Amino acid sequence: QQQVKQSPQSLIVQKGGISIINCAYENTAFDYFPWYQQFPGKGPALLIAIRPDVSEKKEGRFTISFNKSAKQFSLHIMDSQPGDSATYFCAASETSGSRLTFGEGTQLTVNP
Amino acid sequence: GAVVSQHPSWVICKSGTSVKIECRSLDFQATTMFWYRQFPKQSLMLMATSNEGSKATYEQGVEKDKFLINHASLTLSTLTVTSAHPEDSSFYICTGERNTEAFFGQGTRLTVV
Numbered sequence: 001q002q003q004v005k006q007s008p009q010s011l012i013v014q015k016g017g018i019s020i021i022n023c024a025y026e027n028t029a030f031d032y033f034p035w036y037q038q039f040p041g042k043g044p045a046l047l048i049a050i051r052p053d054v055s056e057k058k059e060g061r062f063t064i065s066f067n068k069s070a071k072q073f074s075l076h077i078m079d080s081q082p083g084d085s086a087t088y089f090c091a092a093s094e095t096s097g098s099r100l101t102f103g104e105g106t107q108l109t110v111n112p
Numbered sequence: 113g114a115v116v117s118q119h120p121s122w123v124i125c126k127s128g129t130s131v132k133i134e135c136r137s138l139d140f141q142a143t144t145m146f147w148y149r150q151f152p153k154q155s156l157m158l159m160a161t162s163n164e165g166s167k168a169t170y171e172q173g174v175e176k177d178k179f180l181i182n183h184a185s186l187t188l189s190t191l192t193v194t195s196a197h198p199e200d201s202s203f204y205i206c207t208g209e210r211n212t213e214a215f216f217g218q219g220t221r222l223t224v225v
Contacts, residue, residue: 032212
């Protein structure tokens, strides 16, 4: 599997702040880039996903920015809340929904 | 969203025994399911692709004789960890695909003692 690199490994933000997590990929055949949220002991849940034909996608407080030429994409969480405290994974696949390659994960802590 | 259910949620077994984990798509048919493994505080690694009615496809480095996958129906895939050892202790997660989106099961925590 091609690698997807994610940073930072951990992130602490204050309530109301912006959380930013970055990912970079190598495989130019990837055409589906989802972000997942995982709480301890639970399976990942899809937050938001993007395809390379757009540079940005926003859903509520969550925004993906995508830079195809740089092979990078990022997740922005606006107005971060303590309930957003979880582990976030970026992922990529050549066909949406299948054979996902995950980043290393980011442990987000939002302080009250 | 679609529902994928795993059973059991957690299991403890003795070294040398086998454990079966079930992954069911409750409200859709999944011709393909995927099995991932996640060690504590690490990422998810794809183990194998489960294909209904045919042999599973294993990722490099995954022992097919140790991790037996059966996908006998459009709603059920099973993963059997054979001759389990403590190093097999992990969080096992399956996904089913519907309308190009992957839906994750809640995961199974396996502890081998």
